[in-house]
Amino acid sequence: MIEHLPNTTVSKVARRLVAMRLEGGVSALGRVLTLIIATSEPIDESVVEAANHASSEHPMRVIVLVANPASAEPRLDAEIRVGADAGASDVVVLRAYGEVCTGIESLVTGLLLPDAPVVVWWPGNAPERPGAHPLGRIAQRRITDSAASPAEAFAARASDYTPGDTDLAWTRLTRWREYLAAILDQPPFDPVTSVEVVGGADSPSTKLLATWLELMLQVPVDCRLEDRSTVSGGVRSVALRRASGDAVLERVSTDRAVLSQPGQPRHEISLPRRTLRECLAEELRILDEDSMYGGVVKQLETNNRTEPQS
Template sequence: MIIDLPDTTTSQVAKNLVKAREEGGVVALGRVLTLIIAANDDVAESAIDAANDASREHPMRVIVLTTSDGEARLDAQIRVGGDAGASEVVVLRAYGDAASNEESLVTGLLLPDAPVVVWWPREAPEAPAASPLGRIAQRRITDAATADDVRAQLEVLGRTYVPGDTDLAWTRLTHWREQLAAVLDQPPYEDVTGVEVRGSAASPSTALLAGWLRLALDVPVRWAYEPVDEWAHGIKSVRLTRSNGDILLERPVPGSAVLTQPGQPDHELHLPRRTLRECLAEELRRLDPDLLYGRVITEGWELLEAPEAVA
């Protein structure tokens, strides 16, 4: 069910939301959190689709806030039932002066006594925790991969980091980190003496993986960006150097990786690029601060040397 509310107020939206739940037989008691999506119209629908998919694991109330110039006005749309997955979605489009106070627009629509998560699918404030929406949230999700200059964006994220911040560029690394940790948990248990990470220049995950390995292994880490015309997205390879030979985890084509280890046959692994829905669902599983991400974006980033140039 979809209810359009042109030129409305947040109190009217709240009343219509209660009415829609009662008429549709939907209850709010099973909602575990409020997810606020701050997005422009061009990415709002894809973000809603990802949230609806994630809601099957995390039933929630989704508040989508878009702001634009123009005469002061608030338009809203309520989606419940099959149009909202396992969530209930409130889309707020604020114009002109009506968009000047983002916090007041959403406060009356938050679920009582439930955690609040804010997600910026594209442009995020320079200091998310200090922003009007960030101040009312326990978790704040950004995506450095959408920035024009990913290195500059990582520097900003590290400089402004506050516990509760996280970034989807870090979430996309989960399977890479799992594979590398599994390899190092197997004999022979020899120390790693060096690391090399290669990936796309458009991927902040390259630097974050290098920073994580620098912290975890406490060894020098070389990292380099592959030319864009050779590798379009994500991590390409990780090489771990040990005295008995190198371990190489390489993704020669999207979706598939090859693990090469001394004295063993090559292993082909399924290592696809993670979907937006998968990354969002993972972030919503934990509402406490991701302290490891905090260390990587601050300490790990500062320990890295500049990336090497690749011809």
């Protein structure tokens, strides 16, 4: 069920949301968190679909806030989705125009679930300091996606990391990290002496993976960022250098990788690129600080400060 409320107020939206749930025969919320999706662009339905999919694992209220402060006419339009149109969620779409965008956090506070964690997700361009943003200040977790932002924007966010921040460029690395850890758990158990990571020049995931390996292994890591004509985005390969020979994990297609180790046959591994749905669902399982991501970001910022300037 979808209902449109043009030129409305937050209090009217809240009352109508309760009424629609009662009309549908659902009075108990049973929600575990509030997810705020913040954007200044027209709504990308794939983003809302990812949230609806994640709600099957994390029942929640989803507030999509589209802010257009440049508009001359101050107005708030709303759309409420419940039932089959919202998965296991309540979805409230708020389109704010003009001066209504002033004090933007006030547009959502009246719709937050009581005594439930708040997560803010910027699927497109995000603020340089998510933790200092008015929406970021009311959230326990703040999700950005550096793949949708200029490279310098991610660098700025890394330098102003706040506990609770995370980025989907990190979430996309989960399978890579699992496979690399599994390689080191198998013989031969020679120590790794150095690492080479290769990925696309526009891939923040490549830098994050290289920094994670440096932090975990405490060895030199050569991070090679190559042009898209050579590497089609994301991480391409990781080589773990050891005295007994190199272990190389290399992506050969969008869903497969090959593991090569000395004295062993080549192994094909299923390594599909992670979907937006998968990444969001994983991030919503963590409602406090991701200390590993925090450590990697801090190490990355230290590396950036100590790199020689060209």
